[in-house]
Amino acid sequence: MFGAKEKSKNVGKVFYAPWEKAFDRVLTPFDEFIHRQSTSGLILMTMAVVALLLANSPLSAGYENILKTYFKLSFGGFELKLSLQHWINDGLMAYFFLLVGLELKREFLVGELADTKKAVLPIMAAIGGMVIPAGLYAVFNIGGPGAGGWGIPMATDIAFAVGIITLMGNTVPKSLVTFLVALAIVDDLGAIAVIAVFYTEQLNFAAAAWVGALTFLLVAMNFGGIRRTGPYMFVGVLLWFALLKTGIHATLAGVVVAFTIPAMPKFDAVAFATKVKRSAVRIGDSANLGIDIMRNDELRANAQSLKSGIELAQAPLQKVEHGLHTPVTYFIVPLFALANAGIPFSAFSGDVSLLNNVTLGVIVGLFFGKLIGIAGAVWLGRSFGLGLLPKGCNMMHIVGVALLGGIGFTMSIFIAELAFAGSEQLILAKGGILIASLLSGIFGYIALKYAGKSKPGR
Numbered sequence: 050m051f052g053a054k055e056k057s058k059n060v061g062k063v064f065y066a067p068w069e070k071a072f073d074r075v076l077t078p079f080d081e082f083i084h085r086q087s088t089s090g091l092i093l094m095t096m097a098v099v100a101l102l103l104a105n106s107p108l109s110a111g112y113e114n115i116l117k118t119y120f121k122l123s124f125g126g127f128e129l130k131l132s133l134q135h136w137i138n139d140g141l142m143a144y145f146f147l148l149v150g151l152e153l154k155r156e157f158l159v160g161e162l163a164d165t166k167k168a169v170l171p172i173m174a175a176i177g178g179m180v181i182p183a184g185l186y187a188v189f190n191i192g193g194p195g196a197g198g199w200g201i202p203m204a205t206d207i208a209f210a211v212g213i214i215t216l217m218g219n220t221v222p223k224s225l226v227t228f229l230v231a232l233a234i235v236d237d238l239g240a241i242a243v244i245a246v247f248y249t250e251q252l253n254f255a256a257a258a259w260v261g262a263l264t265f266l267l268v269a270m271n272f273g274g275i276r277r278t279g280p281y282m283f284v285g286v287l288l289w290f291a292l293l294k295t296g297i298h299a300t301l302a303g304v305v306v307a308f309t310i311p312a313m314p315k316f317d318a319v320a321f322a323t324k325v326k327r328s329a330v331r332i333g334d335s336a337n338l339g340i341d342i343m344r345n346d347e348l349r350a351n352a353q354s355l356k357s358g359i360e361l362a363q364a365p366l367q368k369v370e371h372g373l374h375t376p377v378t379y380f381i382v383p384l385f386a387l388a389n390a391g392i393p394f395s396a397f398s399g400d401v402s403l404l405n406n407v408t409l410g411v412i413v414g415l416f417f418g419k420l421i422g423i424a425g426a427v428w429l430g431r432s433f434g435l436g437l438l439p440k441g442c443n444m445m446h447i448v449g450v451a452l453l454g455g456i457g458f459t460m461s462i463f464i465a466e467l468a469f470a471g472s473e474q475l476i477l478a479k480g481g482i483l484i485a486s487l488l489s490g491i492f493g494y495i496a497l498k499y500a501g502k503s504k505p506g507r
Contacts, residue, residue, distance in 0.1 A: 089208040089212060089378045089379065089382075090208050090209045090210075090211070090212020090213065091212065092379060092383050093206075093208055093209060093212075093382060093383055093386055093458065093459070094209070095383075096383040096384070096386040096387045096390070097386045097387075097390040097458070097483070099387060100386060100387050100388070100389070100390035100391035100392075101390060101391060101392060101483075103391055104391030104392055104393045105393055105394050105395075109391075109393065112391060113391075115133060116132065116133050116134040116388055117132050117133070117134065118132060118133050119131065119132050119133075120132075120133060120136060129290075129293075133388070134388050134389070137384055137385055137388045138300075138385065138388070138389070138463070138466055139293065139298070139299050139300060140289075140299075141381045141384065141385070142300045142381065142385060142463065143285075143289055143299060143300040143302055143303040144303060144373060144376070144377055144381055145300070145303070145377050145381055145382060145385070145459075146241070146300045146301060146302075146303030146304050146307075147285070147303030147304070147306055147307050147369075147373060148303075148307075148370065148373045148374065148377045149237050149241070149303070149304070149307075150241075150303055150304040150305075150306070150307025150308055151307045151310070151366055151369060151370040151373070152234055152237075152370065153234055153237065153238055153304075153307070153308075154307055154308055154310075154312060154366060155312070155366060155367075155370065156230075156231060156234045158312055160231070160234075161227050161228075161230070161231040162231055162234065162235070166436065167231075167436070168231065169430060169435050169436040170228070170426075170427055170430050170431070170435070170436035170437075170438075171228055171231035171232045171235060172235050173426040173427065173429070173430045173435070173436075174232050174422075174423045174426045174427050174430075174447075174451075175232050175233075175235035175236045175239065175423075176235075176239070176422075176426065177421075177422035177423055177425055177426030177427075178203075178205065178232070178236060178418075178419050178422040178423040178426070178451070178454050179203040179236065179239045179240075179422070180422060181418045181419075181421050181422030181425070182202035182203055182414035182415060182418030182419055182422060183199045183200065183202065183203050183414065183418075184418070185202070185410070185413050185414045185417065185418040186198065186199050186201065186202050186410035186411065186413070186414040186418070187199050187410075188410075189406045189407075189409050189410035189413065190406050190407060190410045193406055194407075194472075194474060195406055195407035195410065195469075195474045195477070195478070197468045197469070198407060198410070198411070198464075198465060198468040198469060198474065198478050200240070200243045200244075200247060200248065200464045200468065201411055201414070201457070201461050201464050201465050201468065201478055201481075201482065202410070202411055202414025202415040202418055202419070202457060202461065202485070203236070203239060203240055203243060203414075203457075203461075203464075204236060204237070204240045204457045204459075204460030204461045204463075204464060205232070205233045205236045205237075205419070205453075205454045205455075205456065205457060205460070206456045206457055206458040206459045206460065206461070206486070207229075207230065207233040207234075207237070208378065208382065208458075208459070209453075209456040209458055209486065209490065210229055210233065210450075210453040210454065210456050210493075211226060211229060211230065211233075213453060213456075213490055213493060213494055214226050214229065214453070214497065217494070217497060217498070220497075220498070221446070221497055221500075222439065222440065222441035222442055222446070224439035224440040224441055224442060225439050225441075225442050225446050225450060227439065228439045228442075228450065229450050229453065229454075232423070232450070232454070233454075236454075237460065240460050240464065241301065241304055243464070244298055244301065244463075244464065244467065245297060245298070245301055248298065248464065248467040248468060249296055249297045249298065251296050252295055252296050252297070253294055253295045253296055256291050256292075256294035256295040256296075257295045257297075259291040259294075260288065260291045260292055260295055260297070263284055263287055263288045263291060264288065264305055264309075266284055267281065267284055267285075267288070267305065267306065267309035268309055270284070270309070271309045271310070271311055274311075275311075276311055276314075276315060276365050277365075278310065278365050278368060278369050281306055281309065281310050281365075282306070284306075285302055285303070285305075285306035288302040288305060288306065289302040289303075298467065307366075310365050310366050310369055311364065311365045311366065312364050312365075312366040313364060314363055314364045314365075328354060331354075332348065332352060335347040335348040382459055385459065385462075385463075386458070386459070386462075389462050389463075389466065389479070390458075390462065390479065390483065392476055392479050392480055392483065393476070396473075396476040396477070396480070397477075397480060403480070405477055407474050407477040407478050407481065408477045408478070408480050408481040408484070409481070410481070411461075411478055411481025411482055411485060412481045412484055412485045412488070414485075415455040415456075415457050415461070415481070415482070415485035415486070415489060416452075416455045416485045416488050416489055416492075418455075419451055419452070419454040419455040419457075419489070420448070420451045420452055420454075420455065421451075422451075423447070423450065423451035423454050424444070424447050424448050424451040427444075427447045427451075428444065428447075442500075443500060445496060445499060445500035446497065446500040448496050448500070449493050449494075449496035449497035449499075449500050450493070450497075451493075452489050452492045452493035452496055453489060453490065453493035453497075454489070455485055455486065455488070455489030455493070456485075456486045456489045456490055456493075457482055457485065457486060458482065458483075458486050461482045461486075462479060462482055465478040465479055465482065
C-alpha cells in the first residue's frame with residue numbers, strides 16, 4: 050500500500066496503513082459500545098420512541114406512506130410484490146428467527162438447557178409465563194373481536210429484559226442473567242410453535258410439498274457433512290419463498306435452517322492444534338525462501354491452507370450465530386421497531402378508550418400474567434424439589450425476572466401483526482404492548498434493586 054509504514058521487531062514486520070492507528074483509536078470504543086448487552090435494548094427503545102414521535106407528528110402521513118410503498122422482486126415468470134413494512138416483517142425478520150433458532154439449538158446442546166437439573170425451573174417458568182398470560186387475555190376477550198390475539202402476551206423480549214439487568218451491573222448475580230436467557234429461549238420456542246400452528250393462513254398444499262422437499266434437502270446436507278454455510282443460506286432463501294406461498298409465515302424458514310446447520314466442527318481441538326503446528330512449520334519454511342511476500346506463492350498457499358483449517362475447526366452454527374448477531378440486533382430488530390411501533394394516540398380517542406378489552410387484555414396478560422406465571426411456576430417447582438434457585442438468588446430476584454418477562458416488545462408486536470393484520474385491534478394491541486412493557490421494565494428494575502438487599506435462597 051502506498052505510504053504504508055512498517056514496524057520492525059525480531060519476530061518480523063507488522064505493516065500499518067497511514068491512518069490505521071488513528072482509526073483503531075476511534076473504532077475500538079465504538080466496537081465496545083456496540084457489543085455491550087445493554088446497548089441493544091437502548092437502541093430498540095430509541096427506535097420505538099422515534100416511531101411514536103413520527104406517528105404523532107405532522108410527518109405521520111409521510112411515515113405511513115413510506116411503510117406502505119410497494120417494492121417488486123421478479124425473475125422469469127415469478128413476481129413478488131410487498132410493501133416496505135411487509136419486506137421488513139416477512140423478509141428481514143426471517144434473519145431474526147434464524148438467530149433465535151441458532152440460540153435455541155445451542156442452548157439445548159451445550160447451554161443451560163442441556164443440563165436437565167438446571168433446565169427444569171427455566172422451562173417451568175417459561176411454560177407458566179406463556180399459559181397464564183394467554184389465559185388472562187382470553188378472560189377479557191373471549192368471544193369478542195380481539196379473541197385471536199391470545200398469543201400476544203406470551204412472548205418476552207430478551208434484548209430489553211437482559212439489557213435492564215445488565216444496566217444494574219454487579220448488584221444482580223450473573224446466574225440470574227443465565228436463568229433469564231434460558232427462560233426467554235424456551236419462551237421463544239413456544240412463540241414460534243404458536244405462530245406455526247395457530248397463526249397460519251389457509252394452507253397451499255402444492256407449496257407445502259416444496260417446503261417438505263427443501264427441508265429434506267437441508268437435513269440431507271447436514272447428514273452429508275456439508276459444513277459450508279453458503280448452501281444452507283441459499284436453500285433457506287428458496288424455503289422462505291415456498292413458505293410464503295403455503296400460508297405458513299415465511300419467517301419460520303429461519304428456524305428450519307437454524308436447526309439443520311451443523312453444530313459440530315470438522316476438527317476437534319487436538320486435531321486442530323496438530324494441523325496448526327504443521328501449518329506453522331510450513332509457513333516458516335516458505336517465509337524463509339528470501340522471496341518478496343507479494344511473489345511468494347508457496348507462503349500464500351500455506352496461509353490459505355491454515356485459513357481453511359481454521360474454518361473447519363469452528364462449528365458452522367457458531368459462525369453463523371456470531372455473524373448474524375450484530376446486523377440482527379443493531380439493524381433488523383430496531384428497523385422492525387421503527388416500522389411497527391408507530392401508534393397514533395388519536396386511535397384511543399372518541400368511542401375507543403385506553404381501557405378497551407384488547408389493550409387491557411394485553412396489559413394484564415403481560416404485566417400480571419408473566420409475574421404470576423413465572424414466579425408461581427418457580428415457587429411450585431422449588432417447593433416440590435424439582436430444582437434450585439440460581440446461585441446467589443432469592444425469590445425476590447425471581448419476581449424481578451418475572452416482571453421483566455412482561456417486556457414483550459419484539460415478538461409480541463410480531464404476533465399482533467399476524468393476529469390483527471389490517472384491523473383496528475392492531476393499534477389497540479400495540480398500545481397495550483408498549484404500556485405493559487414500560488410498566489414491566491420499571492417495576493422489574495425496582496424489584497431487582499430491592500432483591501439485592503435480601504439474603505440468597507429466601
